[in-house]
Amino acid sequence: MSTTKHVKTALTSMVVALGVVVPPAMAQSPEPPPITSYGGDPGRLGDPASWRTPEFNRDTGLVSIGAEFAYTAGYAGAGMNIGIVDSGFFAGHVREHGSLDTDYATGDRFFSVRAQGGETGLTPGFYDPAFNDSHGTHVSGTVAASRDGVGETQPDGPEANMHGVAFNSDVYLGNTHKTDGVFYGLLPPNATTVQTPDNAYLANVYRAVNTAKTANHRPIRLITSSWGSQPPTENYNTLEPTPGSPDGFGLNAAWRFLSTPDGVADPNGRTEHWLNGAIQVARTGTILQFTAGNSGYANPTPRGAAPYYLPDLEGRWYTTSGINPTVGSTFNADGSVLVPGQQEFNQCGVAKWSCVTAPSRSINSTWVDLVDGVPQPRYKAASGTSMAGPHSAAALALIMQRFPYLTNQQALYTMFTTGRQNSTISDAAGNAVPNPDAGRIVQVPDSRNGWHTPSLREAMKGPGQLLGPFRADTRGYSDVWSNDISDVAIRARGQEDAAEAAAWKATKAAKGWTHGLPAGASDIDKSDYATGTRREKARNARDHEGSLTKSGSGTLFLAGNDTWHGTSTVLGGTLSIVGSHAGPIDVRGGTLGGSGSVADGVDVAAGVLQPGVAPLEAAHEHVAPGNVLNVGGDVRIGREGRLAVAISGDSAYTSVRAAGDLVLHGNLHVDAGGTLTRGAVLTIMSGRSVSGTFHGLAEGGVVRADGHQFRVSYRNNRVTLTVTR
Incomplete structure (x- = not known):
């Protein structure tokens, strides 16, 4: 069966033709599609710095999340559909909404989603100055404004032009029919019509975006929301109201209001509640992002904290706090970010297990101004977690594109576990103090930063941790995970639990x-x-240790120092260990291969143990070739299992070296080629002891393969093949 290959991060050359970045011929494949941008774009595969053009740098958030490392690997969002619920997008930003396919002359990547409900009639996703502001235009630009090299014609000239995180993606936007001033919680008695949401309509907006028919017929896998403002009736700094404060203060009180069941009147007298529509969407498997809020509280907004109150939403719902990328940030010698910045605005608090931070200060993006009553395209910088949310959501879309075989939850957890730590954490009293691990990859989320700031540099290499059982169905793809993968966070959560x-x-x-x-x-x-x-x-x-199950066709190479504590299981395709693997591995189908080391034992009840990585395969997958798989424990080949070795010379053959015992009951398969010397002894397995034999091959038995003949022996704690012909 043929295997679809990814463009790998190690590619170092490319062709630029008419603004299309094309991988070298050897690595061309249906996915990912080539990055498209303007003719003459200096961005090159394998050269992260080449993507840091003035247009790139005008959104200071891009370097903070390592976006250039996604682009240099070939990922800018092509084929991805990103949902947004906000105050409309201004259709006059034609170039920013367009693509190279139309020479940026039409907005062919931004789509209006129509919705109606409650007291609100059918409303498109386009900005309407009668009831919208520029908020949705700004947010959507951060997500996906085009990398066109020029930008819109406007008074500030091309020097204001920027591009979004996922500049090749498609956007589907549902309109709140309000400005950002609409309240999402308990309304004060003097709330105006502008500040009052139409709950039934908003619930339907989420449903409409989630089920929108897309141009490429692929689903919308995530929806990001930054809309709305905290009402003055609420305060999220504590869980319960402090003495003397209003009853509506405290995160718990705000949650009780926001999560009122439909059909039950809330304190504002409403019997339909917008959050229930969003929850319904999340329970279909779509990822929802809600921003954490801007008041500087110890907790996020109740909508951001929803997974704390409804734990079944974990892995489907997360919140984004902010960082100031101009405070506490540091950079590597190559211009890439080391420390992304300092956390600001509402902290992750009780939602830390479902929270990240992202750039939120002075973020330049698309805007709309009314000039003599006529909307005109502009660019403008804004601050707040509203700016952070679209950065994290678009980064997640690039991770989804990079790993099309991962589930939505697995992609989200890949973003979580590859975050880069910010400059401050909280002390026991909740005060910000210097983070001694700033710049390192996150280990355990904390109450201030959650999983810290997404790092596309690390995320392009695969998960950083397993947060419990992880079933990797590669679905015909072959890929390399090169991060050092642990389960330190989920084990720490066991103590918290x-x-x-x-x-x-x-x-x-x-x-x-x-x-x-x-x-x-x-x-x-x-x-x-x-x-x-x-x-x-x-x-x-909850399972408080990480474990991996490999299923589906295709090969998954593990190239890092992997230290999770649970068992790895192979059910289909190939799992190839080319780094180090701490735990035991059970093979129940498919193949276990590689030239790395397994510290524990290997049990092949069914399927194949096939040590080694051939040079051609290694070159194509950018991993090290090798012939020997080292095992620190026992190796058992069950009756339904098989050992497969390849021989190409007297000293060129694959083998297994075990520190423990070898227990043999299954079959032996030999693939032999090249010139072999009669009498040469090839040790294909070694261990502390050998018990049993391969099926049908007693001591001295004959193995014939490809015109060669061997005599098998199990003596001296080894399995050897002696060339007899």
């Missing part, structure tokens, strides 16, 4: 909830109990 479980047990005892809620419990107690039991259920279901 234990502490939370003890606290919950004490709370239930103190409140008399050990056997359930008493009759006549208050609405607050009902909400708190529901949250506590949901979190208890999630804790009990």
